[in-house]
Amino acid sequence: MTIAFAQRERLGEAQGPIPGTTLFDGDAAAKGYALNAMCYSFNDKANREAFRADEDGYCARFHLTPTQREAVRSRNVLAMIAAGGNIYYLAKLAGIFGLSVQDVGAQQTGMSLDAFKQMLLDSGKD
Amino acid sequence: MARIIGGYFTSHVPSIGGAIVRGDQQTPYWKPFxxxxxxxxxxxxxxxxxxxxxFYNDHGLNFFLDKMxxxxxxxxxxxxxEDExxxxPVFKxxxxxxxxxxxxxxxxxxxEFDITTCQSMLVDHALSIPFELVYPDAPAWPVKLVPIAINTVQFPLPSARRCLALGQAVHRGLESWQGxxxxxxxxxxGLSHQLDGERAGFINPDYDRFCMDSLANDPEALVADTTKEIVRKSGSQGVEILNWIAARGALGEGGFREKTRNYHVPISNTAAATMVLEPA
Structure with missing residues (x-):
């Protein structure tokens, strides 16, 4: 079964972009460096508190681009990704906003939280 | 002479740590996992x-993107x-x-693997959760650790074939160890999951089953795809299967059998899997 499946998968291998997916590559890493560096700083509780106390000042300290600043201001995860954010780092920022990965998923897919969770549950049904 | 008892493979979703802290193991959502x-x-x-x-990947605790x-x-x-x-709560x-x-x-x-060596290294939930799951009451971990981190975060990622070869080289090292x-x-x-983008929530049980079915005795089937194609089939973070592939390589050649397997969708945004392979 496994070899046949593998061959079928290979023969059917689609090329080109993956829908709804941004590969975090060198371009994205370069573009998003300031934003991801800020998010990395949130491993430290004192930094999370400093961000909460003065969001503008904290973002300025990390030299976010205007586009990154606006994405953070609007809590818009897709805009953060478009600005070079990496989801593992953005997850630390989302935590400050009280957003779980399901909240983040719902926001990006334009679904309600319940609908997003239901979609995940349905993925497991045969 | 050292002996490899087998391989343990598991998902490492951060929210598992939260469920353990809250004592949610027997709730309907978590019990099947x-x-x-x-x-x-x-x-x-x-x-x-x-x-x-x-074999695991760091999520921005030890490694930042300044040096990857x-x-x-x-x-x-x-x-x-440390705090991620x-x-x-910080893990042991x-x-x-x-x-x-x-x-x-x-x-x-x-x-000829030009690796980075780390004499100081923080380890994140990807390492701690697998131990929390199998040694739940241990005051201290009963095993010593050799951690090997693979970049599954920033493209270009190492190919699946290269990760298998890395594991095979680790196996040679274990074979010649005199302890x-x-x-x-x-x-x-893993297994399949995607946190980011309009495709967030993507899960692919068919591909996950293919990976689990191939792991014991046909790992070559897992290395045919490019990392980009693995992302297509498995999700942006499903590419963490590279850690499983490297670990399979470290078990060495020869037959293996599945001691146990569990697969449950979803835990958080992830298709969760647990397997043990032991020499056949």
Missing amino acids: FDGYPPVREWLAEEKPDVAVC PTFAVGAAEVYHN GWGL SFEGHPALSWHIIEQLVND DERIVVIGTG
């Missing part, structure tokens, strides 16, 4: 490994966890096994 672990615990209690060689090694091998006396940004530290780490490093570089330790090989992460 946690039910996968008693057989692993029994196996470990029987086999009593004293060293774990663990493709492959990094820990050679520290001790490995600590959510203020969750691990005792290292620097002599074995350096032996593996010698083997890898001799085999008498009992070694468990661990691969963490």
Whole structure:
């Protein structure tokens, strides 16, 4: 079964972009460096508190681009990704906003939280 | 002479740590996932490994994007966890096994893997959660750790074939190690999931089953795809299967059989899987 499946998968291998997916590559890493560096700083509780106390000042300290600043201001995860954010780092920022990965998923897919969770549950049904 | 008892493979979703802290293991949402672990615990209690060689990926605790090694091998006396940004309770530290780490490093570089070596290294939930799941009541981890981090975060990622080869080189190192330790090989992460983008929530049980079915005796089937195609089939973070592939390589050639397998969708945004392979 496994070899046949593998061959079928290979023969059917689609090329080109993956829908709804941004590969975090060198371009994205370069573009998003300031934003991801800020998010990395949130491993430290004192930094999370400093961000909460003065969001503008904290973002300025990390030299976010205007586009990154606006994405953070609007809590818009897709805009953060478009600005070079990496989801593992953005997850630390989302935590400050009280957003779980399901909240983040719902926001990006334009679904309600319940609908997003239901979609995940349905993925497991045969 | 050292003996490899087998391989333990598991997902490492951060929210598992939250469920453990809250004591949610028997709730309807979590039970089908946690039910996968008693057989692993029994196996470990029987086999009593004293060293774990663990392939995982760091999520922005030890490595930031300023320096991102493709492959990094820990050679520290001790490995600590720290706050990963959510203020969750910090996981227990691990005792290292620097002599074995350096032996593996010698083997890898001799085999032309130009790795990064780390004498100081924080380890995140990707390492701690697999141990929390199988040693739930241990006051301290009963195994010494050799951690091997693979970049699954920033493209270009190492190819699946290269990760398998890395694991095979680690296996050669374990084979020539003169100690008498009992070694468990661990691969963490996956299976299919995607946290980012309009495709967030993507899960692919068919591909996950293909991976689980191939792992024991047909790992070559797992390395045919490019990492980009793995992302297409498995999701942006499903590419953590690279850690499983490297761990499978470290088990060595020869037949393996599945001691146990559990697969449950979803845990958080992830298709969660647990497997143990032992020599056939």
